[in-house]
Amino acid sequence: MNADGRTRLDQTPEWTALSAHRDDLDGTSLRELFAADPGRGGGYTLTVGDLYVDYSKHLVTDDTLRLLRALAAATGVFELRDAMFRGERINTTEDRAVLHTALRAPRDAVVEVDGENVVPAVHAVLDRMAAFADRVRSGAWTGHTGRRIRNVVNIGIGGSDLGPAMAYEALRAYTARELTFRFVSNVDGADLHEATRDLDPAETLFVVASKTFTTIETITNATSARAWLLEGLGGDEKAVARHFVALSTNEEKVTGFGIDPENMFAFWDWVGGRYSFDSAIGLSLMIAVGPDRFRELLDGFHLVDEHFRTAPAESNVPLLLGLLGIWYGNFHDAQSHAVLPYSHYLSRFTAYLQQLDMESNGKSVQRDGRAVQWQTGPVVWGTPGTNGQHAYYQLIHQGTKLIPADFIGFAEPVAGLSGELKAQHDLLMANFFAQTQALAFGKTPDEVRAEGVSEDLVPHKTFKGGHPTTTVLARELTPSVLGQLIALYEHKVFVQGAVWNIDSFDQWGVELGKVLAKRVEPALTEGAEVPGLDTSSTALVAKYRELRDR
Numbered sequence: 164m165n166a167d168g169r170t171r172l173d174q175t176p177e178w179t180a181l182s183a184h185r186d187d188l189d190g191t192s193l194r195e196l197f198a199a200d201p202g203r204g205g206g207y208t209l210t211v212g213d214l215y216v217d218y219s220k221h222l223v224t225d226d227t228l229r230l231l232r233a234l235a236a237a238t239g240v241f242e243l244r245d246a247m248f249r250g251e252r253i254n255t256t257e258d259r260a261v262l263h264t265a266l267r268a269p270r271d272a273v274v275e276v277d278g279e280n281v282v283p284a285v286h287a288v289l290d291r292m293a294a295f296a297d298r299v300r301s302g303a304w305t306g307h308t309g310r311r312i313r314n315v316v317n318i319g320i321g322g323s324d325l326g327p328a329m330a331y332e333a334l335r336a337y338t339a340r341e342l343t344f345r346f347v348s349n350v351d352g353a354d355l356h357e358a359t360r361d362l363d364p365a366e367t368l369f370v371v372a373s374k375t376f377t378t379i380e381t382i383t384n385a386t387s388a389r390a391w392l393l394e395g396l397g398g399d400e401k402a403v404a405r406h407f408v409a410l411s412t413n414e415e416k417v418t419g420f421g422i423d424p425e426n427m428f429a430f431w432d433w434v435g436g437r438y439s440f441d442s443a444i445g446l447s448l449m450i451a452v453g454p455d456r457f458r459e460l461l462d463g464f465h466l467v468d469e470h471f472r473t474a475p476a477e478s479n480v481p482l483l484l485g486l487l488g489i490w491y492g493n494f495h496d497a498q499s500h501a502v503l504p505y506s507h508y509l510s511r512f513t514a515y516l517q518q519l520d521m522e523s524n525g526k527s528v529q530r531d532g533r534a535v536q537w538q539t540g541p542v543v544w545g546t547p548g549t550n551g552q553h554a555y556y557q558l559i560h561q562g563t564k565l566i567p568a569d570f571i572g573f574a575e576p577v578a579g580l581s582g583e584l585k586a587q588h589d590l591l592m593a594n595f596f597a598q599t600q601a602l603a604f605g606k607t608p609d610e611v612r613a614e615g616v617s618e619d620l621v622p623h624k625t626f627k628g629g630h631p632t633t634t635v636l637a638r639e640l641t642p643s644v645l646g647q648l649i650a651l652y653e654h655k656v657f658v659q660g661a662v663w664n665i666d667s668f669d670q671w672g673v674e675l676g677k678v679l680a681k682r683v684e685p686a687l688t689e690g691a692e693v694p695g696l697d698t699s700s701t702a703l704v705a706k707y708r709e710l711r712d713r
Protein backbone atom coordinates (compact mmCIF):
# COMPACT_ATOMS: atom_id res chain seq x y z
CA MET A 164 0.00 0.00 0.00
CA ASN A 165 1.27 3.52 -0.81
CA ALA A 166 0.99 6.55 1.48
CA ASP A 167 -1.85 7.88 -0.70
CA GLY A 168 -3.85 4.73 -0.03
CA ARG A 169 -3.19 3.22 -3.47
CA THR A 170 -2.26 -0.43 -3.55
CA ARG A 171 1.31 -0.81 -4.72
CA LEU A 172 1.12 -0.83 -8.50
CA ASP A 173 2.85 -4.16 -9.00
CA GLN A 174 0.57 -5.79 -6.44
CA THR A 175 -2.73 -4.66 -7.93
CA PRO A 176 -4.98 -7.35 -9.37
CA GLU A 177 -4.70 -5.66 -12.77
CA TRP A 178 -0.88 -5.91 -12.74
CA THR A 179 -0.96 -9.49 -11.51
CA ALA A 180 -3.46 -10.40 -14.22
CA LEU A 181 -1.14 -8.94 -16.84
CA SER A 182 1.81 -10.93 -15.47
CA ALA A 183 -0.21 -14.14 -15.65
CA HIS A 184 -1.39 -13.29 -19.14
CA ARG A 185 2.21 -12.62 -20.23
CA ASP A 186 3.12 -16.12 -18.98
CA ASP A 187 0.19 -17.62 -20.87
CA LEU A 188 1.25 -15.92 -24.07
CA ASP A 189 4.91 -16.82 -23.62
CA GLY A 190 6.28 -18.37 -26.78
CA THR A 191 3.37 -17.23 -28.97
CA SER A 192 4.88 -15.76 -32.10
CA LEU A 193 3.59 -12.98 -34.29
CA ARG A 194 3.35 -15.54 -37.09
CA GLU A 195 0.94 -17.54 -34.94
CA LEU A 196 -1.09 -14.49 -33.97
CA PHE A 197 -1.47 -13.53 -37.63
CA ALA A 198 -2.27 -17.11 -38.67
CA ALA A 199 -4.95 -17.36 -35.98
CA ASP A 200 -6.71 -14.18 -37.07
CA PRO A 201 -6.94 -13.39 -40.78
CA GLY A 202 -8.40 -9.98 -39.94
CA ARG A 203 -5.49 -8.93 -37.76
CA GLY A 204 -3.66 -7.01 -40.49
CA GLY A 205 -5.88 -4.01 -41.18
CA GLY A 206 -7.98 -4.84 -38.13
CA TYR A 207 -5.57 -3.87 -35.39
CA THR A 208 -5.52 -0.27 -36.51
CA LEU A 209 -6.79 3.08 -35.27
CA THR A 210 -7.06 6.49 -36.84
CA VAL A 211 -6.63 9.88 -35.25
CA GLY A 212 -6.79 12.97 -37.44
CA ASP A 213 -4.50 12.28 -40.38
CA LEU A 214 -2.60 9.50 -38.62
CA TYR A 215 -3.28 5.88 -39.43
CA VAL A 216 -1.85 3.73 -36.65
CA ASP A 217 -1.24 0.01 -37.18
CA TYR A 218 -0.51 -1.95 -34.00
CA SER A 219 -1.04 -5.42 -35.44
CA LYS A 220 2.67 -6.25 -35.25
CA HIS A 221 2.63 -6.19 -31.46
CA LEU A 222 2.78 -9.21 -29.20
CA VAL A 223 -0.76 -8.60 -28.00
CA THR A 224 -4.21 -10.12 -28.26
CA ASP A 225 -7.61 -8.59 -27.51
CA ASP A 226 -7.16 -9.93 -23.96
CA THR A 227 -3.84 -8.13 -23.58
CA LEU A 228 -5.39 -4.85 -24.65
CA ARG A 229 -8.37 -5.33 -22.34
CA LEU A 230 -6.07 -6.06 -19.39
CA LEU A 231 -3.88 -3.06 -20.19
CA ARG A 232 -6.92 -0.79 -20.33
CA ALA A 233 -8.03 -2.19 -17.00
CA LEU A 234 -4.63 -1.23 -15.59
CA ALA A 235 -5.08 2.30 -16.91
CA ALA A 236 -8.52 2.55 -15.34
CA ALA A 237 -7.30 1.17 -12.01
CA THR A 238 -4.38 3.61 -11.86
CA GLY A 239 -6.55 6.65 -12.43
CA VAL A 240 -5.21 7.65 -15.86
CA PHE A 241 -8.53 9.11 -16.95
CA GLU A 242 -9.07 11.08 -13.74
CA LEU A 243 -5.56 12.54 -13.97
CA ARG A 244 -6.10 13.36 -17.64
CA ASP A 245 -9.31 15.21 -16.81
CA ALA A 246 -7.60 17.03 -13.93
CA MET A 247 -4.84 18.15 -16.31
CA PHE A 248 -7.32 19.52 -18.85
CA ARG A 249 -9.23 21.24 -16.02
CA GLY A 250 -6.10 23.13 -15.00
CA GLU A 251 -5.56 21.43 -11.66
CA ARG A 252 -2.09 21.52 -10.15
CA ILE A 253 -1.12 17.99 -11.11
CA ASN A 254 2.59 18.86 -11.13
CA THR A 255 2.63 18.44 -7.37
CA THR A 256 6.35 18.78 -6.65
CA GLU A 257 6.37 22.21 -8.31
CA ASP A 258 2.78 22.98 -7.33
CA ARG A 259 1.84 23.91 -10.89
CA ALA A 260 -0.94 23.32 -13.34
CA VAL A 261 0.02 21.50 -16.54
CA LEU A 262 -1.72 23.26 -19.37
CA HIS A 263 0.26 23.05 -22.59
CA THR A 264 -3.07 21.98 -24.07
CA ALA A 265 -4.36 25.54 -23.50
CA LEU A 266 -1.60 26.87 -25.79
CA ARG A 267 -3.32 25.36 -28.80
CA ALA A 268 -6.93 25.81 -27.74
CA PRO A 269 -9.08 27.78 -30.18
CA ARG A 270 -9.78 31.43 -29.47
CA ASP A 271 -13.25 30.81 -28.06
CA ALA A 272 -12.22 28.00 -25.69
CA VAL A 273 -12.31 28.46 -21.94
CA VAL A 274 -9.50 26.97 -19.85
CA GLU A 275 -9.27 28.18 -16.28
CA VAL A 276 -6.29 28.34 -13.97
CA ASP A 277 -7.20 29.48 -10.47
CA GLY A 278 -10.55 30.70 -11.76
CA GLU A 279 -9.12 32.75 -14.62
CA ASN A 280 -9.61 31.89 -18.29
CA VAL A 281 -6.10 31.78 -19.77
CA VAL A 282 -7.12 31.43 -23.42
CA PRO A 283 -7.42 35.21 -24.14
CA ALA A 284 -3.88 35.77 -22.84
CA VAL A 285 -2.59 32.84 -24.94
CA HIS A 286 -4.13 34.34 -28.07
CA ALA A 287 -2.96 37.85 -27.22
CA VAL A 288 0.64 36.59 -27.22
CA LEU A 289 0.07 34.57 -30.39
CA ASP A 290 -1.29 37.73 -32.05
CA ARG A 291 1.76 39.75 -30.99
CA MET A 292 4.02 36.97 -32.23
CA ALA A 293 2.17 36.92 -35.55
CA ALA A 294 2.48 40.68 -36.00
CA PHE A 295 6.20 40.53 -35.24
CA ALA A 296 6.78 37.46 -37.44
CA ASP A 297 5.02 39.19 -40.33
CA ARG A 298 7.18 42.28 -39.91
CA VAL A 299 10.38 40.23 -39.98
CA ARG A 300 9.18 38.16 -42.92
CA SER A 301 8.15 41.21 -44.94
CA GLY A 302 11.28 43.17 -44.16
CA ALA A 303 9.33 45.85 -42.24
CA TRP A 304 11.30 45.06 -39.09
CA THR A 305 14.76 46.39 -39.82
CA GLY A 306 18.02 46.19 -37.93
CA HIS A 307 19.85 49.07 -36.26
CA THR A 308 21.38 50.27 -39.50
CA GLY A 309 18.09 50.10 -41.39
CA ARG A 310 18.90 46.88 -43.25
CA ARG A 311 16.30 44.15 -43.29
CA ILE A 312 16.70 41.06 -41.14
CA ARG A 313 17.88 38.06 -43.12
CA ASN A 314 19.14 35.80 -40.33
CA VAL A 315 17.36 34.57 -37.24
CA VAL A 316 19.42 32.89 -34.51
CA ASN A 317 17.48 31.15 -31.76
CA ILE A 318 19.45 30.87 -28.52
CA GLY A 319 17.99 28.44 -26.00
CA ILE A 320 18.49 24.93 -24.67
CA GLY A 321 16.35 21.89 -23.86
CA GLY A 322 12.71 22.76 -24.34
CA SER A 323 13.69 26.24 -25.50
CA ASP A 324 15.65 24.81 -28.40
CA LEU A 325 14.63 21.29 -29.35
CA GLY A 326 11.03 22.07 -30.35
CA PRO A 327 11.69 24.98 -32.70
CA ALA A 328 14.89 23.39 -34.04
CA MET A 329 13.15 20.07 -34.73
CA ALA A 330 10.06 21.69 -36.26
CA TYR A 331 12.16 24.02 -38.42
CA GLU A 332 13.83 20.95 -39.96
CA ALA A 333 10.52 19.10 -40.21
CA LEU A 334 8.78 21.98 -41.99
CA ARG A 335 11.69 23.22 -44.10
CA ALA A 336 9.59 22.94 -47.23
CA TYR A 337 7.20 25.51 -45.75
CA THR A 338 9.85 27.98 -44.59
CA ALA A 339 10.79 31.37 -46.02
CA ARG A 340 13.84 30.16 -47.92
CA GLU A 341 15.27 33.66 -48.27
CA LEU A 342 15.81 33.79 -44.50
CA THR A 343 18.54 31.87 -42.69
CA PHE A 344 17.72 30.17 -39.39
CA ARG A 345 20.21 28.85 -36.87
CA PHE A 346 19.66 27.25 -33.47
CA VAL A 347 22.34 27.68 -30.82
CA SER A 348 22.11 25.69 -27.60
CA ASN A 349 25.48 24.37 -26.45
CA VAL A 350 27.58 26.41 -24.04
CA ASP A 351 30.53 25.16 -26.10
CA GLY A 352 31.53 28.43 -27.81
CA ALA A 353 31.88 26.53 -31.07
CA ASP A 354 28.11 26.42 -31.39
CA LEU A 355 27.63 30.20 -31.46
CA HIS A 356 30.83 30.66 -33.46
CA GLU A 357 29.71 28.34 -36.23
CA ALA A 358 26.20 29.81 -36.20
CA THR A 359 27.37 33.40 -36.63
CA ARG A 360 30.71 33.24 -38.45
CA ASP A 361 29.20 33.86 -41.89
CA LEU A 362 26.42 36.22 -40.78
CA ASP A 363 26.26 39.99 -41.01
CA PRO A 364 25.33 41.46 -37.60
CA ALA A 365 23.38 44.24 -39.32
CA GLU A 366 20.99 41.62 -40.71
CA THR A 367 20.82 39.26 -37.72
CA LEU A 368 18.08 38.90 -35.14
CA PHE A 369 18.72 36.95 -31.94
CA VAL A 370 15.76 35.24 -30.33
CA VAL A 371 16.72 34.46 -26.74
CA ALA A 372 14.45 31.67 -25.55
CA SER A 373 14.44 30.76 -21.89
CA LYS A 374 11.50 30.11 -19.64
CA THR A 375 13.43 31.03 -16.51
CA PHE A 376 15.95 33.36 -18.16
CA THR A 377 18.51 32.03 -15.70
CA THR A 378 19.79 29.01 -17.64
CA ILE A 379 23.55 29.42 -17.68
CA GLU A 380 24.09 28.10 -21.22
CA THR A 381 21.52 30.45 -22.72
CA ILE A 382 22.51 33.53 -20.77
CA THR A 383 26.19 32.92 -21.56
CA ASN A 384 25.50 32.48 -25.27
CA ALA A 385 23.15 35.48 -25.33
CA THR A 386 25.81 37.62 -23.64
CA SER A 387 28.41 36.52 -26.22
CA ALA A 388 25.94 37.14 -29.05
CA ARG A 389 25.35 40.64 -27.70
CA ALA A 390 29.09 41.30 -27.68
CA TRP A 391 29.39 39.95 -31.25
CA LEU A 392 26.56 42.21 -32.38
CA LEU A 393 27.89 45.33 -30.70
CA GLU A 394 31.37 44.71 -32.01
CA GLY A 395 29.97 44.34 -35.52
CA LEU A 396 27.80 47.44 -35.27
CA GLY A 397 30.27 49.86 -33.77
CA GLY A 398 29.31 49.46 -30.11
CA ASP A 399 26.06 51.42 -30.05
CA GLU A 400 24.00 49.88 -27.20
CA LYS A 401 20.81 51.05 -28.88
CA ALA A 402 21.35 48.32 -31.49
CA VAL A 403 20.29 45.67 -28.95
CA ALA A 404 16.64 46.74 -29.13
CA ARG A 405 16.49 46.04 -32.88
CA HIS A 406 18.41 42.77 -32.78
CA PHE A 407 17.33 40.99 -29.60
CA VAL A 408 13.95 39.62 -28.58
CA ALA A 409 13.23 37.42 -25.57
CA LEU A 410 10.80 34.55 -25.02
CA SER A 411 10.32 34.00 -21.34
CA THR A 412 8.13 33.89 -18.25
CA ASN A 413 10.55 36.13 -16.36
CA GLU A 414 10.20 39.82 -17.27
CA GLU A 415 12.49 40.98 -14.48
CA LYS A 416 15.42 38.89 -15.71
CA VAL A 417 14.74 39.83 -19.34
CA THR A 418 14.87 43.52 -18.47
CA GLY A 419 17.94 42.93 -16.31
CA PHE A 420 19.68 41.41 -19.32
CA GLY A 421 19.00 44.60 -21.27
CA ILE A 422 16.19 43.46 -23.52
CA ASP A 423 13.28 45.89 -23.78
CA PRO A 424 10.07 44.29 -22.34
CA GLU A 425 8.44 45.57 -25.55
CA ASN A 426 10.54 42.94 -27.29
CA MET A 427 9.53 40.18 -24.92
CA PHE A 428 6.96 37.49 -25.70
CA ALA A 429 5.62 35.93 -22.53
CA PHE A 430 4.34 32.60 -21.40
CA TRP A 431 3.39 31.11 -18.06
CA ASP A 432 4.60 28.80 -15.32
CA TRP A 433 1.92 26.25 -16.21
CA VAL A 434 3.83 25.54 -19.43
CA GLY A 435 6.63 23.03 -18.81
CA GLY A 436 9.89 23.63 -20.70
CA ARG A 437 9.61 20.46 -22.78
CA TYR A 438 5.96 21.24 -23.50
CA SER A 439 6.57 24.88 -24.41
CA PHE A 440 7.12 24.87 -28.11
CA ASP A 441 3.50 25.92 -28.83
CA SER A 442 4.02 28.98 -26.67
CA ALA A 443 6.13 32.07 -27.41
CA ILE A 444 9.04 29.60 -27.60
CA GLY A 445 7.81 28.86 -31.12
CA LEU A 446 8.58 32.39 -32.36
CA SER A 447 11.58 31.42 -34.53
CA LEU A 448 9.48 28.73 -36.13
CA MET A 449 6.63 31.16 -36.65
CA ILE A 450 8.99 33.56 -38.41
CA ALA A 451 10.17 30.66 -40.57
CA VAL A 452 6.79 29.25 -41.62
CA GLY A 453 4.51 32.24 -41.06
CA PRO A 454 1.61 32.67 -38.63
CA ASP A 455 -0.91 30.71 -40.73
CA ARG A 456 1.21 27.59 -40.92
CA PHE A 457 2.00 27.95 -37.22
CA ARG A 458 -1.74 28.00 -36.51
CA GLU A 459 -2.17 24.84 -38.60
CA LEU A 460 0.47 23.23 -36.42
CA LEU A 461 -1.37 24.27 -33.25
CA ASP A 462 -4.65 23.00 -34.69
CA GLY A 463 -2.98 19.65 -35.30
CA PHE A 464 -1.98 19.50 -31.64
CA HIS A 465 -5.47 20.49 -30.58
CA LEU A 466 -7.09 17.80 -32.70
CA VAL A 467 -5.13 15.11 -30.85
CA ASP A 468 -5.74 16.82 -27.47
CA GLU A 469 -9.46 16.53 -28.10
CA HIS A 470 -9.11 12.94 -29.20
CA PHE A 471 -7.13 12.07 -26.06
CA ARG A 472 -9.63 13.88 -23.87
CA THR A 473 -12.80 12.41 -25.38
CA ALA A 474 -12.16 9.20 -27.35
CA PRO A 475 -13.25 5.98 -25.67
CA ALA A 476 -10.44 3.90 -24.23
CA GLU A 477 -10.78 1.27 -26.99
CA SER A 478 -9.98 3.79 -29.73
CA ASN A 479 -7.79 6.23 -27.82
CA VAL A 480 -4.48 6.24 -29.67
CA PRO A 481 -2.19 7.93 -27.09
CA LEU A 482 -3.64 5.60 -24.47
CA LEU A 483 -2.89 2.60 -26.66
CA LEU A 484 0.69 3.68 -27.37
CA GLY A 485 1.33 4.40 -23.69
CA LEU A 486 -0.03 1.02 -22.65
CA LEU A 487 1.97 -0.85 -25.30
CA GLY A 488 5.11 0.77 -23.88
CA ILE A 489 4.10 -0.44 -20.42
CA TRP A 490 3.49 -3.94 -21.77
CA TYR A 491 7.08 -4.19 -23.00
CA GLY A 492 8.84 -2.14 -20.33
CA ASN A 493 7.10 -3.65 -17.32
CA PHE A 494 6.17 -7.13 -18.50
CA HIS A 495 8.90 -7.99 -21.03
CA ASP A 496 11.93 -6.14 -19.58
CA ALA A 497 12.40 -3.91 -22.64
CA GLN A 498 14.77 -1.13 -21.66
CA SER A 499 14.54 1.11 -24.67
CA HIS A 500 12.18 2.32 -27.35
CA ALA A 501 13.22 3.25 -30.87
CA VAL A 502 11.48 5.96 -32.89
CA LEU A 503 12.38 5.58 -36.56
CA PRO A 504 10.91 8.19 -38.89
CA TYR A 505 11.21 7.48 -42.60
CA SER A 506 11.49 11.14 -43.44
CA HIS A 507 14.67 13.12 -43.78
CA TYR A 508 12.74 16.13 -42.51
CA LEU A 509 12.19 14.39 -39.17
CA SER A 510 15.94 14.16 -38.52
CA ARG A 511 15.59 15.89 -35.11
CA PHE A 512 12.27 14.32 -34.17
CA THR A 513 13.67 11.58 -31.95
CA ALA A 514 16.05 14.04 -30.25
CA TYR A 515 13.01 16.14 -29.40
CA LEU A 516 11.19 13.08 -28.06
CA GLN A 517 14.18 12.18 -25.91
CA GLN A 518 13.64 15.26 -23.78
CA LEU A 519 9.87 14.91 -23.87
CA ASP A 520 9.92 11.31 -22.73
CA MET A 521 13.12 10.90 -20.72
CA GLU A 522 12.94 14.20 -18.81
CA SER A 523 9.27 13.50 -18.09
CA ASN A 524 9.39 9.86 -17.09
CA GLY A 525 13.00 9.33 -16.04
CA LYS A 526 11.89 9.14 -12.40
CA SER A 527 12.30 6.61 -9.61
CA VAL A 528 10.03 7.98 -6.91
CA GLN A 529 6.27 8.05 -6.89
CA ARG A 530 4.19 11.16 -6.41
CA ASP A 531 4.13 10.46 -2.67
CA GLY A 532 7.94 10.26 -2.54
CA ARG A 533 8.25 6.51 -2.16
CA ALA A 534 10.60 4.60 -4.41
CA VAL A 535 9.02 2.90 -7.39
CA GLN A 536 9.33 -0.88 -7.47
CA TRP A 537 8.82 -1.10 -11.22
CA GLN A 538 10.50 0.15 -14.35
CA THR A 539 9.62 3.66 -15.52
CA GLY A 540 10.60 5.58 -18.68
CA PRO A 541 12.57 3.83 -21.42
CA VAL A 542 15.69 5.02 -23.19
CA VAL A 543 14.31 6.67 -26.33
CA TRP A 544 16.52 6.66 -29.39
CA GLY A 545 16.55 6.46 -33.16
CA THR A 546 17.35 8.30 -36.37
CA PRO A 547 15.63 8.47 -39.73
CA GLY A 548 15.43 5.45 -42.00
CA THR A 549 16.98 4.26 -44.15
CA ASN A 550 20.27 5.43 -42.57
CA GLY A 551 19.66 3.47 -39.36
CA GLN A 552 19.24 0.28 -41.41
CA HIS A 553 22.93 0.47 -42.28
CA ALA A 554 24.01 1.20 -38.74
CA TYR A 555 22.15 -0.30 -35.78
CA TYR A 556 19.18 -2.25 -37.19
CA GLN A 557 21.37 -5.37 -37.10
CA LEU A 558 21.04 -5.31 -33.31
CA ILE A 559 17.28 -4.86 -33.45
CA HIS A 560 16.93 -7.79 -35.88
CA GLN A 561 19.39 -10.27 -34.44
CA GLY A 562 20.68 -8.92 -31.12
CA THR A 563 19.65 -10.17 -27.69
CA LYS A 564 17.52 -7.19 -26.69
CA LEU A 565 13.84 -6.57 -27.14
CA ILE A 566 13.45 -3.12 -28.68
CA PRO A 567 9.91 -2.02 -29.52
CA ALA A 568 9.98 0.54 -32.31
CA ASP A 569 7.72 3.12 -33.91
CA PHE A 570 7.97 3.45 -37.68
CA ILE A 571 6.65 6.78 -38.97
CA GLY A 572 6.18 7.21 -42.69
CA PHE A 573 4.35 9.27 -45.30
CA ALA A 574 2.58 8.41 -48.53
CA GLU A 575 3.71 11.58 -50.30
CA PRO A 576 7.13 13.19 -50.21
CA VAL A 577 7.01 16.77 -49.05
CA ALA A 578 5.76 19.21 -51.69
CA GLY A 579 8.58 20.44 -53.82
CA LEU A 580 10.12 17.10 -54.76
CA SER A 581 9.66 16.17 -58.39
CA GLY A 582 10.98 13.83 -61.05
CA GLU A 583 13.56 11.27 -59.96
CA LEU A 584 13.70 12.57 -56.40
CA LYS A 585 9.96 12.19 -56.02
CA ALA A 586 10.16 8.69 -57.47
CA GLN A 587 12.70 7.73 -54.81
CA HIS A 588 9.92 7.96 -52.27
CA ASP A 589 8.53 4.54 -53.20
CA LEU A 590 11.94 3.03 -52.56
CA LEU A 591 12.14 4.74 -49.18
CA MET A 592 8.72 3.39 -48.26
CA ALA A 593 9.46 -0.09 -49.62
CA ASN A 594 12.21 -0.17 -47.01
CA PHE A 595 9.80 1.11 -44.38
CA PHE A 596 7.33 -1.72 -44.97
CA ALA A 597 10.04 -4.35 -45.45
CA GLN A 598 11.64 -3.57 -42.11
CA THR A 599 8.53 -3.99 -39.98
CA GLN A 600 7.72 -7.17 -41.88
CA ALA A 601 11.19 -8.63 -41.28
CA LEU A 602 11.16 -7.57 -37.64
CA ALA A 603 7.77 -9.14 -37.01
CA PHE A 604 8.02 -12.38 -38.92
CA GLY A 605 11.73 -12.98 -39.32
CA LYS A 606 12.96 -15.92 -41.34
CA THR A 607 12.89 -19.49 -40.08
CA PRO A 608 15.81 -21.92 -40.43
CA ASP A 609 13.77 -23.89 -42.95
CA GLU A 610 13.18 -20.81 -45.04
CA VAL A 611 16.89 -20.11 -44.97
CA ARG A 612 17.70 -23.71 -45.97
CA ALA A 613 15.20 -23.51 -48.81
CA GLU A 614 17.37 -20.77 -50.28
CA GLY A 615 20.23 -23.26 -50.52
CA VAL A 616 22.22 -21.77 -47.65
CA SER A 617 24.87 -24.15 -46.29
CA GLU A 618 24.01 -25.65 -42.90
CA ASP A 619 26.83 -23.88 -41.03
CA LEU A 620 25.42 -20.50 -42.06
CA VAL A 621 21.78 -21.27 -41.30
CA PRO A 622 21.88 -19.99 -37.68
CA HIS A 623 23.56 -16.79 -38.83
CA LYS A 624 20.97 -16.12 -41.52
CA THR A 625 17.95 -16.99 -39.38
CA PHE A 626 15.84 -14.12 -38.04
CA LYS A 627 13.73 -15.08 -35.09
CA GLY A 628 11.24 -12.25 -35.62
CA GLY A 629 8.79 -11.22 -32.92
CA HIS A 630 10.17 -7.68 -32.72
CA PRO A 631 7.18 -5.45 -32.05
CA THR A 632 6.54 -2.30 -34.04
CA THR A 633 3.89 0.35 -34.41
CA THR A 634 3.45 1.81 -37.87
CA VAL A 635 2.22 5.39 -38.11
CA LEU A 636 1.30 6.41 -41.63
CA ALA A 637 0.09 9.79 -42.85
CA ARG A 638 -0.36 11.25 -46.30
CA GLU A 639 2.16 14.07 -45.98
CA LEU A 640 4.27 15.82 -43.36
CA THR A 641 2.25 19.04 -43.07
CA PRO A 642 2.35 21.47 -40.12
CA SER A 643 -0.89 19.96 -38.84
CA VAL A 644 0.44 16.42 -39.09
CA LEU A 645 3.57 17.42 -37.21
CA GLY A 646 1.42 18.88 -34.43
CA GLN A 647 -0.66 15.70 -34.35
CA LEU A 648 2.43 13.54 -34.07
CA ILE A 649 3.94 15.54 -31.22
CA ALA A 650 0.68 15.67 -29.26
CA LEU A 651 0.38 11.91 -29.70
CA TYR A 652 3.73 11.42 -27.98
CA GLU A 653 3.01 14.04 -25.31
CA HIS A 654 -0.11 12.19 -24.26
CA LYS A 655 1.53 8.79 -24.56
CA VAL A 656 4.15 9.98 -22.07
CA PHE A 657 1.35 11.31 -19.87
CA VAL A 658 -0.42 7.94 -19.82
CA GLN A 659 2.74 6.12 -18.80
CA GLY A 660 3.59 8.59 -16.03
CA ALA A 661 0.04 8.28 -14.71
CA VAL A 662 0.21 4.49 -14.59
CA TRP A 663 3.63 4.56 -12.92
CA ASN A 664 2.37 7.12 -10.40
CA ILE A 665 5.25 9.52 -11.04
CA ASP A 666 5.25 13.28 -11.60
CA SER A 667 5.95 13.56 -15.34
CA PHE A 668 6.18 17.34 -15.17
CA ASP A 669 9.11 18.09 -12.88
CA GLN A 670 12.81 17.59 -13.70
CA TRP A 671 14.74 17.69 -10.44
CA GLY A 672 17.24 15.24 -11.90
CA VAL A 673 18.91 17.92 -14.01
CA GLU A 674 19.57 20.20 -11.03
CA LEU A 675 22.52 18.42 -9.38
CA GLY A 676 24.76 18.63 -12.44
CA LYS A 677 24.01 22.36 -12.78
CA VAL A 678 24.89 23.04 -9.14
CA LEU A 679 28.10 21.01 -9.31
CA ALA A 680 29.19 22.76 -12.53
CA LYS A 681 28.92 26.12 -10.75
CA ARG A 682 30.96 24.77 -7.82
CA VAL A 683 33.69 23.27 -9.98
CA GLU A 684 34.09 26.18 -12.40
CA PRO A 685 36.44 28.23 -10.14
CA ALA A 686 38.76 25.21 -9.95
CA LEU A 687 39.12 25.40 -13.73
CA THR A 688 39.33 29.15 -14.12
CA GLU A 689 41.36 30.11 -11.03
CA GLY A 690 42.75 26.80 -9.80
CA ALA A 691 40.65 27.31 -6.67
CA GLU A 692 40.30 24.46 -4.24
CA VAL A 693 36.78 23.08 -4.20
CA PRO A 694 35.96 21.76 -0.74
CA GLY A 695 34.67 18.22 -0.80
CA LEU A 696 35.60 17.56 -4.45
CA ASP A 697 36.35 13.86 -4.87
CA THR A 698 39.88 12.72 -5.72
CA SER A 699 39.01 11.55 -9.24
CA SER A 700 37.47 14.90 -10.17
CA THR A 701 40.32 16.81 -8.49
CA ALA A 702 42.91 14.88 -10.51
CA LEU A 703 40.95 15.30 -13.74
CA VAL A 704 40.67 19.06 -13.23
CA ALA A 705 44.41 19.25 -12.56
CA LYS A 706 45.10 17.29 -15.77
CA TYR A 707 42.76 19.58 -17.70
CA ARG A 708 44.60 22.68 -16.46
CA GLU A 709 47.95 21.11 -17.29
CA LEU A 710 46.87 20.28 -20.84
CA ARG A 711 45.20 23.66 -21.31
CA ASP A 712 48.10 25.72 -20.03
CA ARG A 713 50.83 23.74 -21.70
Ligand code: F6P
Nearest residue numbers: 320321322323373374375378436
Ligand atom coordinates in the same frame (compact mmCIF):
# COMPACT_ATOMS: atom_id res chain seq x y z
O1 F6P B 1 17.12 20.70 -18.69
C1 F6P B 1 16.40 21.33 -17.68
C2 F6P B 1 15.54 22.43 -18.19
O2 F6P B 1 14.96 23.03 -17.11
C3 F6P B 1 14.49 21.95 -19.20
O3 F6P B 1 13.37 21.41 -18.60
C4 F6P B 1 14.24 23.20 -19.95
O4 F6P B 1 13.58 22.93 -21.15
C5 F6P B 1 15.66 23.70 -20.13
O5 F6P B 1 16.29 23.41 -18.91
C6 F6P B 1 15.79 25.16 -20.47
O6 F6P B 1 15.23 25.97 -19.48
P1 F6P B 1 14.91 27.49 -19.75
O7 F6P B 1 13.89 27.57 -20.82
O8 F6P B 1 14.41 28.03 -18.45
O9 F6P B 1 16.19 28.17 -20.17
